[in-house]
Amino acid sequence: MPRIKKASRNMTTIKSNRTYVLFHTICKIAFLSSGTNFWFEDMDFPAKLINIYNAIAPVLEVIVALFIMSHCGAFWTQPNLNEKQSNDRMLLTCVNGLTYLVYVNILYYKREIRELVMTLAVRLKEVCNDGTIEKMMLRTTYRYISALVFICSSAMISYGLGSGIQALTTNATFTNMIPVWPDVEDRRIIAGAGRVVHYIAWLFLLARIIAIYMLILTITISIAHQFKHLCKYFVNLNDIFEGSGSQEEKERKFENAFKVGVKMHAITLWCTRQIQLTAGMAFSGQVIINVCSLGLLMIQMMSTERTLVAMMQIVFMALLILIGTGLFLWNAGDITIEASRLPAAIFHSGWHNCSRQSSVRVRKLVTIAMTQAQDRVVIKGLGLIELSYESYVAIVKSSYSLFSVIY
Template sequence: MQSLKSLLGIQKTATKEVYTFKPNTTVSLFYNICALVFLGCGTNFMFDDLKLPRKVVQICRLVSRVFGLFVLMLMFSACGAFFTQHNLDMMRKAQLWLYGPTSLTLYAMYLNSVIRKEKIKRLGYTIAVVLREMSTDTEIEKEMVKKTWRFSYAFAFLVNGLFFCTGIVTGYVATTTNETFTTVVPAWPDLNDHTTAASIARIAHYCVWYIFLVRVGSIYFIILAITIGLQFQYGIMCNYFHSLNSIFDGDGTHEEKEQKYEDAFKFGVKMHSLTLWCIDQTQVTCGVAFSSQFITNLLTLIALMVQFVFMERTFGNCLNVFLFAGVTLTGTGIFMWNAGDVTYEATKLHTAMFHSGWHNCQGQASLRVRKLLTIAMQRAQDRVTIKGFGILELSYDSYISMVKFAYSVFSVLY
């Protein structure tokens, strides 16, 4: 581990690891993402100190602790409702399953990320600094930044839309009928309790639910930045190996060009090895998140389908269900689509190695390069995957299969 830290440029002090780096486009992206995450959950996942006023940092951390306590109370209340709320109709039972178990799986994802914060910092540093210093491509980096923010904006829009739509629809129902303003089914008060204290408690549950969404949703941005960064890293490596052909167009003797090509190819192999290390670390640091998201997606979709069957199909109710489904499917898609793109982009690397210009070498240099090329291509042909539960490969195909599986379970039950 010490040799790896030396390779990455990490220095250990008495209190923390210190990372040395020069700013670049990917570093700026990670910094902005981590700054937003810090404001959302009070945890810094950036490998550098955030350039925020000290007073703001202190307030955010204090508020985060208080909000964390509120979120835990909300989760206990949502799970306790299974034991205190009786005589619920099918619509409310589905709502009970929609918020109770899923809150546990989602918060497990959040806690796992906080526990593995230092590993996530090291992983982000390797992607944004070490690999970018080895080789980069301005156009590819720009496209990476655009894609990351597109997914981030879309997910943030859906989450906020879900929160406000749920409040508006539930509030409208509460004011026009005898129903109570109930979003998250709580352990207390009873659903038929119309007292002032009960109404205040339900509004508090609704507000804390937003805090829960913000804290958990923040982790999605970190995982999104990591997986998209790895995806475009393979594009950068492919460009790097393609560019090695130009070595033989430069000045100098053929022997000098052969030696330069061989050294450059070995450097590319080293970059590939470091990228594979990042893939392994992504599995280690984000594996719980991938697995938790799968369980959450399954439970949520089944509960939403049950709700849709038994609810009154007004515009507001349908919009609320569709938004909830959209947030769930998009949240799962953030993981599975981009993890699948990593697998797809990795399949192009061995072809790029083959077209790197090895055929220009002659004699002993050709023999050495061909042996190196064979080993490197064989390694590059190994399937690169990110998995949930250690067995479920995250990809477009598995995403479709998971949605179909949720519908199959619903069909069997109802």
Template sequence: MKYKPKFSNSSTRYFQKLTQFVYIVTATNFWFEDVKLPNRFVKVYNSLSKFLEAIIIALVISTFGARHTQKNLTNKQSTDILMKSVSSFFVYILYGIIVYKKEEIKELLFSLTVTLKEIYNDEIEKQMMMKIRMYMAGLMFVGHCPMITYGVEGAFHALTSNSTFTTIIPIWPDLEDRRLFAGFARILIYITGLLLISHVLAIYSLIICISIFLGYQFANLYEYFVDLNNIFDGEDNQENQEKKYEVAVKVGIKMHNIILRCVNQLRSSCKVVYGGQIIINVCAMVLLMVQMMQTDRSLVQLAPIVITATGVLVSSGLFIWSAGDITFEAERLPTAMFHSGWHNCRRQSSVRVRKLITFAMIQAQHVVVIKGLGVIELSYDSYIAIVKSSYSVFSIIYSNLNNESLNFF
């Protein structure tokens, strides 16, 4: 199905560019129109992307067998293999789920960028675009930094200690294999790892932008209902003002229904991704803290661990904060409806308007919550709880390890 927007605006243009960027990275078009790239490029790239996808899948699978083929691994390297293999596997699964749900995402983007523009507020849009750009800059920075840091660490060890360039440890080549072909394979593995990270970050950026957009739609609707009071400030007669107000309330209710439908689409498309990201966050943080206890306290050894932990916390935070803003903004809506000016209506108009406002407020009082896996509520409080739970799990594991050491002696 092909859609044709009636008009263009900054948010529509931004999402069009964003989905084009996602296509260039993942070869998946999430926009409701054909991608605006040369047909020859699209045809060649679609074929090439299958080959690149196969390489990424091979890398993800190969990391699980590294502990059986690689010999003389240090404790840090064993933990590193476990963390990267588990996290790579799960984030790729989450990426695959979103690609599978691309038609739902297309419908959601159409509703957000076209249908909801009937009552759009330019000031709200400017604030939204500023927040989106800030979140995207933060996501891209913290998302790529860990892999880049691992590359710098591997190059540093290769140049200073005569070791091999090692970033991701796969089944092959062996860590002590110093042949030229093995060195080339390690560079290819590193590039494939960067490609995997880029795939995941492109999908994450799309989900986060949609969440921010939905939060600002509730904020926009809040301003819309508050501004309805201005209808009665004009010089028009009372009857015409009441008619305009009644029509405006019906439009607001219609837009509220569309926004709620978009929230349900987001839940349906991304509930597994939200929940999976939380699980990955907890597991990765626990393994990183264990790895930190096993490594030397040098800057070169600690930098990749600290930067990776920061990347995990910030990327998960962007996910959860953007979803939590939807709940926060939705909770303000009943107050705006109550103060929209219904008390200015008289006689039969007052009766009709009060029924409309009552219906709208009852609907708006239902808590709008995005949940991971349909269970974990996403909010600022839940983010703090998730970070604390990661440390709690690490404390239990570390205490058990210490107790086992004491019992041994």
């Protein structure tokens, strides 16, 4: 597929639609969270704000990178931990480390992401954009994004609140995670300030991860609904023969429209390959996080005192893992389901209404289009796991199996 040139702000050919507005909003959030522009145009923020943010963004990036390094360094500098603290160190290092790699991977493919956003928000919508399907897509996106933001925020707040309550009610320090410094028993004021700074750095990382996950989810949901658009587009081609005009004009119009549909299908398949390329690490990382983290959480639940604060942290983290994995696998599975309905839609496009030479040409087109549409469209994790509702259940079960073997 040819590369899409960067759109200029003076372009008059781009027609705004609700999908365009949605992607624009998500890209704005991603820019404010990470300092990276995934939109195919310049961000429409004040120039002064952009200059200031571009100046501080590298500093924030260094803080986040040091935060991840602090997690890893704690394995050497914090040997005297109790069982819960050791489990927390392993769990948060796994989750934060893998999600940060996902974030870095998406930054690496930012140019491909821009092309993908341009294609889904503008190029495909210029040809066919059913209002009902678009409304359904927006409703699904808002619902899933709201769930993602809520559960991620709840998990972080539960760790901070739990550590704060423990510090106020007992002689413990405010230790919601295990950094490279200070020591968990260091009670100096500077050590307490260091723990607060570490918690704030976690907020910076979480903001980046949420924004990137929102973008990936929106793209995945949009691709699944684009196959819905294609199905309706081909089925509605039958209406051409119910309109006015001669049979010859109808056949010519149908043939041209059918070719446009085939081209749209090719572009949609390209979008599917691009999301596999750009977000493949996100899908794979989420599978690994689910298996490892749920196993660690189950071990932690068996060994942790059954208090409200301790259980709150475990429950919210488990929900974060389960819902985060589910959002990726469910929507990736929807792409496979919606793509599998396309051959039937092509068959019912009205090709049988054509006659003579037009019928010969159209039947060849239909045969080629259906053959291509019958190839399974799947998103894979780890290069071999087909992401779907069934694989989600299997992955969750494998987490319990891992726990059963270890514990």
